[in-house]
Amino acid sequence: MVVIVEDDKNFASILQDYSRDHGYKSVIVNEGTNAVQIIKEQRPDAVILDIMLPGKDGWQILKELKADLDTANIPVHLMSAGDAAANRVHKEGAISFLKKPIDTGALDKLFGDIMASTDTPFKQILLVEDHQAQSQALKEMMQNNGITVDQAFDGQSAFDMLHQNDYQCVILDLNLPDISGLDLLDKIKEVDRFASLPVIVNTAMELDKTSVSRLMKYANAMVVKTNKSSDRLIDEVNLFLNKITNMPQRAAGSAAAGRSSIAGQDGVKNKKVLIVDDDMRNIFALSSALQGYDMNVEIAGDGEEAIAKLSEIADIDIVLMDIMMPKMxxxxATRYIRKQSKWARLPIIALTAKAMKDDREKCIEAGANDYITKPVDIDRLIALMQLWLDK
Structure with missing residues (x-):
């Protein structure tokens, strides 16, 4: 709860919108006479107080608030078109002073300070999923992990809710009834305040290269829907929430910052990996996950492209090779690579959706160093990559 004491009704309305966007209810007081009494009744988390007010000015209100034990510890943020001496602001007990006209950057900082001082929890996400049963199952899983979840079942609702609340992360299905998830993502990212909002795409849709290129501009991670994908989704959400909570001074727009330190996996940092897969969803999911470990990623859509990439880029450290692909x-592709002396020691880890008993033997026989099944367990993959990069 925030009490806004401001006689300019238009500006008070702007402050009220900012309060709502940051998860606070607000009460507006348009003159100074009864401000102290209202603040005493409301017991807000913070007061935003104009100095030049009819009835009683802001300095007098601040003095009365600080003299009363019931209100003395409420943080007060002063603002005025006049020049208030900085030393007087702090001497009188205010937290900060903003000079009018106040720009959006100063308002963002103001509410950031309010949130920091009140320990507002950074664990609220927006789940955009049109399938109600799936949405409910994911919501319950996340709530069990201490995450607050709001649900939207179509694009317009999601867009409206983003403006009405302060979310730390969005989980977005691409198959929505009123707008494609890709178009919704474009629409969201056109809004400046959502530029660094983490978005995790959770979808079963087949994607072409154009769609993946659009996603890679804005999305931070992708989880391909399977029977086992819910745990991976929880991991991705927790990554962003932990990052925001533990490192609030850094922007939340990239998974890369913080994941390697959280996971303690430095053996793959700055290594260059070639991902070979004909399914663009898998390429995006793996790329975003591995970039989160500060790896440099190159991609190829089939065996022929992989060989071309290896010829073109001399410093690839390791290859993740899908087995079931068209053309080659x-x-x-692995057999061909192993015939070239320059790539004889290049680590290759085979990826396949099949889990037949002889798959591993066939992969090793073709020249792969190791083998992992899809959907890929990222922690296990990182451990395997570390193992072969160390050798």
């Missing part, structure tokens, strides 16, 4: 599959 992973077995054939």
């Amino acid at each position: 599959d992973g077995y054939e």
Whole structure:
């Protein structure tokens, strides 16, 4: 709760909108006479107080608030078109002073300070999923992990809710009834205040290269929907929430900052990996996950492209090779790579959706160093990559 004491009704309304966007209810007081009494009744988390007020000025209100034990500890943020001496602001007990006209950057800082001083929890996400049963199941899983979840079942509702609340992360399905998730993502990211809002795409849709290129501009991670994908989704959400909570001074727009330090996986940092897969969703999901460990990623859509990339880029450290691909599959591409002396020691980890008993033997026989099944367990993959990069 924030009490806004401001006689300019238009500006008071702007402050009220900012309060709502940051998760606070607000009470507006348009003159000074009864301000202290209202603040005493409301017991807000913070007071935003104009100095030049009819009835009683802001200095007198501040003095009375600080003299009363019931209100003395409420943070007060002063503002005025006049020049208030900085030393007087702090001497009288105010937290900060903002000079009017106040720009959006100063308002963002003001509410950031209010949130920091009140320990507002940074664990609220927006789940955009049109399938109600899936949405409810994910919501319950996240609530069990201490995460507050709001649900939107179509694009317009999601867009409206983003403006009405302060979310730390969005989980977005691409298949929505009123707008494609890609178009919604474009629309969200056109708004300046959502520029660094983390977005995790959670979808079963097939994606082409154009769609993945659009996603890579804005989305921070992708989880391909499977029977086992919910845990991965929880991991991605917790990554962003932990990052915001533990490192609030850094922007939340990239998964890369903080993941390697959180996970303690430095053996893959700055290594260059070539991901070979014909499914663009898998490429995006793996790329975003590995970039989160500060790895440099190159991609290829089939075995022929992989060989071309290896010829073109001399410093690739490791290859993740999908097995089932059109044109040249992973077995054939791996055999070709192993015939070239310059790539004889290049680590190759085979990826396949099949889990047949002889798959591992066939992959090793073709020249792969190791093998992992899809959907890929990222922690296990990182451990395998570390193992082969160390050798």
